[in-house]
Amino acid sequence: MPARPPRPRASLLRSVATPAALLAAVLLTVTPVSSPAQQAPAAKVNIPQIPVPQILAEVETSINNRDVATAAMLLDRVLQRAADGEKMPAGVDLNRLRLTAATVHFQTQNFPRAVTVAEELLKTRDVSLAMQGEARMVLGLSLALQKKYAEAIPVFRAAEQSMSHRDKALLYGAMSAQQAGQLDTAADAYTRLLSTAPRDRDWADAALSLISLRIQQNRLADARSGLTLLRTDLAQVDNLSGLNILSLQLGDALLNASDAAGALTAYRTVLDKAELLRQQALRTRRLETEIERTKTLTRADASQIDSVRRAQARLDQIKAATAEIEKLSNYDATLLFRLGTAFQQRGGAWEAALVFEDLIKRYPTAPEAENAWFGLVRACSDAGRFEKTNQAAERFLNAYPNSQYGAQALYLAALAAGERKLLSTQLDFLNTATRRFAGSELAEPMALMKANALFTAGRFGEAGDTCRDYLAQYPSGKFIEDATYLGAMAALADGKIADSARQIETYLAKYPDGRFVPDARYRLAATDYGQQNYESALRRTEAWLADFPPGNPQRGEVASLQGDILAALGRTDDAITAYRSALDLPLSDDQIGYVLDELTRLYQTTRDYESAIAVWENFAREHPDHPFVINAAYWIARLNSRLGRTDQALARVSEIARRYIKDPARDSVERLLVEFAAMLARPPRAVAGQPRPPAPTLDELFKRVDILLLAGDARQSPTAQARALFVEAEIASFRKNPRRQGELLDRITALYPVDTLPPGILGKLGDHLLAKGDLDLARACYTRIVAAYPKSIFADFGYAGLGQLALRAGNGEEALQQFNNAIDLAGARFKLLDATLGRARALLLLNRLEEARDLFEQIAGNRSWRGEATAESVYSLGQIFLKRGTPEDLAQAQARFQRVYISYKKFVPWVARSYLAGSEAFEKLGQTQEAVNTLYEMLRDKRIAELPEAATARERLASLELRLPATSAAASAPQS
Numbered sequence: 001m002p003a004r005p006p007r008p009r010a011s012l013l014r015s016v017a018t019p020a021a022l023l024a025a026v027l028l029t030v031t032p033v034s035s036p037a038q039q040a041p042a043a044k045v046n047i048p049q050i051p052v053p054q055i056l057a058e059v060e061t062s063i064n065n066r067d068v069a070t071a072a073m074l075l076d077r078v079l080q081r082a083a084d085g086e087k088m089p090a091g092v093d094l095n096r097l098r099l100t101a102a103t104v105h106f107q108t109q110n111f112p113r114a115v116t117v118a119e120e121l122l123k124t125r126d127v128s129l130a131m132q133g134e135a136r137m138v139l140g141l142s143l144a145l146q147k148k149y150a151e152a153i154p155v156f157r158a159a160e161q162s163m164s165h166r167d168k169a170l171l172y173g174a175m176s177a178q179q180a181g182q183l184d185t186a187a188d189a190y191t192r193l194l195s196t197a198p199r200d201r202d203w204a205d206a207a208l209s210l211i212s213l214r215i216q217q218n219r220l221a222d223a224r225s226g227l228t229l230l231r232t233d234l235a236q237v238d239n240l241s242g243l244n245i246l247s248l249q250l251g252d253a254l255l256n257a258s259d260a261a262g263a264l265t266a267y268r269t270v271l272d273k274a275e276l277l278r279q280q281a282l283r284t285r286r287l288e289t290e291i292e293r294t295k296t297l298t299r300a301d302a303s304q305i306d307s308v309r310r311a312q313a314r315l316d317q318i319k320a321a322t323a324e325i326e327k328l329s330n331y332d333a334t335l336l337f338r339l340g341t342a343f344q345q346r347g348g349a350w351e352a353a354l355v356f357e358d359l360i361k362r363y364p365t366a367p368e369a370e371n372a373w374f375g376l377v378r379a380c381s382d383a384g385r386f387e388k389t390n391q392a393a394e395r396f397l398n399a400y401p402n403s404q405y406g407a408q409a410l411y412l413a414a415l416a417a418g419e420r421k422l423l424s425t426q427l428d429f430l431n432t433a434t435r436r437f438a439g440s441e442l443a444e445p446m447a448l449m450k451a452n453a454l455f456t457a458g459r460f461g462e463a464g465d466t467c468r469d470y471l472a473q474y475p476s477g478k479f480i481e482d483a484t485y486l487g488a489m490a491a492l493a494d495g496k497i498a499d500s501a502r503q504i505e506t507y508l509a510k511y512p513d514g515r516f517v518p519d520a521r522y523r524l525a526a527t528d529y530g531q532q533n534y535e536s537a538l539r540r541t542e543a544w545l546a547d548f549p550p551g552n553p554q555r556g557e558v559a560s561l562q563g564d565i566l567a568a569l570g571r572t573d574d575a576i577t578a579y580r581s582a583l584d585l586p587l588s589d590d591q592i593g594y595v596l597d598e599l600t601r602l603y604q605t606t607r608d609y610e611s612a613i614a615v616w617e618n619f620a621r622e623h624p625d626h627p628f629v630i631n632a633a634y635w636i637a638r639l640n641s642r643l644g645r646t647d648q649a650l651a652r653v654s655e656i657a658r659r660y661i662k663d664p665a666r667d668s669v670e671r672l673l674v675e676f677a678a679m680l681a682r683p684p685r686a687v688a689g690q691p692r693p694p695a696p697t698l699d700e701l702f703k704r705v706d707i708l709l710l711a712g713d714a715r716q717s718p719t720a721q722a723r724a725l726f727v728e729a730e731i732a733s734f735r736k737n738p739r740r741q742g743e744l745l746d747r748i749t750a751l752y753p754v755d756t757l758p759p760g761i762l763g764k765l766g767d768h769l770l771a772k773g774d775l776d777l778a779r780a781c782y783t784r785i786v787a788a789y790p791k792s793i794f795a796d797f798g799y800a801g802l803g804q805l806a807l808r809a810g811n812g813e814e815a816l817q818q819f820n821n822a823i824d825l826a827g828a829r830f831k832l833l834d835a836t837l838g839r840a841r842a843l844l845l846l847n848r849l850e851e852a853r854d855l856f857e858q859i860a861g862n863r864s865w866r867g868e869a870t871a872e873s874v875y876s877l878g879q880i881f882l883k884r885g886t887p888e889d890l891a892q893a894q895a896r897f898q899r900v901y902i903s904y905k906k907f908v909p910w911v912a913r914s915y916l917a918g919s920e921a922f923e924k925l926g927q928t929q930e931a932v933n934t935l936y937e938m939l940r941d942k943r944i945a946e947l948p949e950a951a952t953a954r955e956r957l958a959s960l961e962l963r964l965p966a967t968s969a970a971a972s973a974p975q976s
Helices: 010-017 017-023 050-062 068-083 094-107 111-123 129-145 149-159 168-181 184-197 201-216 220-236 240-256 261-269 271-297 300-325 331-346 350-360 369-382 386-399 406-419 423-436 443-456 460-473 480-493 497-509 517-530 534-547 554-569 574-585 590-605 609-622 629-642 646-660 668-681 697-711 712-716 718-734 738-751 759-772 775-788 793-807 812-824 832-845 849-862 867-883 885-902 908-924 928-940 948-961 968-971
Strands: none
Touching: 017 129, 050 068, 068 111, 068 629, 094 129, 094 697, 129 149, 129 168, 129 271, 129 300, 149 168, 168 184, 168 201, 184 201, 201 220, 201 300, 201 712, 220 261, 240 261, 240 271, 240 300, 240 331, 240 406, 240 738, 240 867, 240 908, 271 300, 300 849, 331 369, 350 369, 350 406, 350 849, 386 423, 406 423, 406 443, 423 443, 423 812, 443 460, 443 480, 460 480, 480 497, 480 517, 480 832, 497 517, 497 738, 517 534, 517 554, 534 554, 534 646, 554 574, 554 590, 574 590, 590 609, 590 629, 609 629, 629 646, 629 668, 646 668, 646 697, 668 697, 668 718, 668 759, 668 812, 738 759, 759 775, 793 812, 793 832, 812 832, 832 849, 832 867, 849 867, 849 968, 867 885, 867 908, 885 908, 908 928, 928 948
């Protein structure tokens, strides 16, 4: 009796009945395994039919031994017998056998056979939903691994219906869609996966893929959101190297899209090389351990098999990427350059400068260093650090004398300096650029920029020469019209009126439809006016107003010029009409101020004060918030005062002043308050036939100030209170009471912090404190002016005061810069003499004698500056000649000193110094007797006796007399 075939063990039946168990039989390597279909056909022999349970037992044994090829062959035999009509034993589920067969064929990488079996299974009617999900995963993966991505997509989409396979189906569906070029479909799948899947390594991989996809689609905002999401769970990311590269790619894309803030965020997430390699090594070891652990498992389903395959591929990619990063010596330098560029584009110029400086310091030979130098120059310039810009440019050109960015760096630095009105700095940059990069494509625009800078700096002759050089060097240049016209304007500004007119006519002939034609015709009228050709000038303005449309922005300026011409012709009424028409047209604030002042002047010449008051009243009413409203109050008060309406004037002034008295930024209030103080301090007018009423006391006037200015909530404002005290100090000054004035200024200093004070009061306080020798408080006042109110009309107080402090400290360079700022930046509205004299003193301190001499001669020759400044300037000129020391210079020095003690006797300190210096000059000339006589003459002046110079004179006199014969010394001595 033949042996009965062995009965299937319960474990085998359970494995056949449970898809998850059979699907767990996998090969965990990517090495292809030959399937029976791929092997050579065996010779046909008659083999007895083996019972199905025995075959299934062998299948389980093969699976346990990881011989999936045999398992696949045996399962195909069973399926074929079932297809041939053989009835399966009880407990054997044919659909589960099909699923197991599809899975093991997938394991052997016999993907076509896996597809066939899985499709047959899915066509069967009685397949459970769970089994359908597993079959679809096998089918989808088998199609995808044959690169049939488009066919795999709908299979994975259907697999999403299975809750146990949804996350994997979404992941593989997204990957297939991405490979098929269906980017929107892929992005949708990744997005749905990330919103629901557990945060594991597959989730992190999906996030990386979605970010990469969004960058590819140029949907950068979505990519940023994805990166932000991923960084909330970085522990799941195995491929840190890939994440860093992706962050760099995103940052670059955002930077190209002008989203500098987003780029900066992306770059800041990138690790430096050392830290990246350290962290990546830890994660690589973790991934390797996980892969080895999973390989020891006997059973896994198709998606788990592919997860291991992908993990191994990810590991290979990580190792390759890490090896490449290790080779990159400039990895960190590249990152720093990107960060600096992002800071620069975002507007963080100083942060960019610090990053570029760090790059240059740490990686001076990196390929990015040259670009970093250029970035540093540009960043320092944009940050307004012009001294550092200059230093950086010099260092850049020393490091890379032939850099392709040299000219561009200097051009940008010059442009930024010009925008900030730092003209000397701008010219330094341009001169360096044109000298070192004459052949650059930027040489032409820089030549015109230089001409403009010279013109703006008031160096009109040089500006004209530069324009002519441009026209000669670039006869077909891009800026021929600009250079032609700018040259004409330079001649006009330089006072060469006839030459300017000729150049303007040339321009009009060459460019009849040019950009500057309206201005050119206006300037021709102005040149006629400047040459006193008033009739011709008038005809030109009339023609201009007739030829150009009412909307031309220069119309108001032309009407104003017409007013000037008519006033010069003595046609006062017509001039007033022209000026009033100009006020109805567009004008700059400076032009409005000029027209209002000219109207006021003309009305005053005709003694028509009422009309002048009406002009200012109308302006104040129509422009209640205009800065000139305070000027209006000033003139309304002054003109009403001339008409004897002091009380009315005071009421109007105080009404307007109270609007702005609490606002320290309204710096013109101080000008109004000075006029207010002058009106209050003025003695009351006598009434005909009656005795003149007594003048109010200071205390009575101060009470009136309190009533008129500190009404309502102004009384609680520190700024308003300080302004009221300032008015009281001015009243004391007008009343010739300097002691009381000083007390009031000291009170302001004691009661109110500098940040509550307006610039006009700060300037007055600074000068008061400087005179007292309280240098720290004076510095605080001056610094506050230039820091908080650089555009104020009183800004020159701050710069000039800081210059005086620098002189006292012996810092000539700092002093010169501050005095230059007072003139160049602040316009020196109040401190022109102080600033000019300060510049001369600073130049003398720096031993720049020729420059100092020019300024001292300018001061000494200015009639409007006659006084102590003249005495000091003449004395200083003597000192310059004395320093030179030649006999001719010593004679010149002696002449200057003698001029001081003869012509400027009232300025005793300068007289005393001039006597001493004159004696020194005589001594150096070998004229000892004259030196002695000069000192005796000095000591006879009783005003000098208490000055320190007197003691010096006595000491020097005693020394000199020892060199003289006794008779000569006795003859020189003063007689009692």
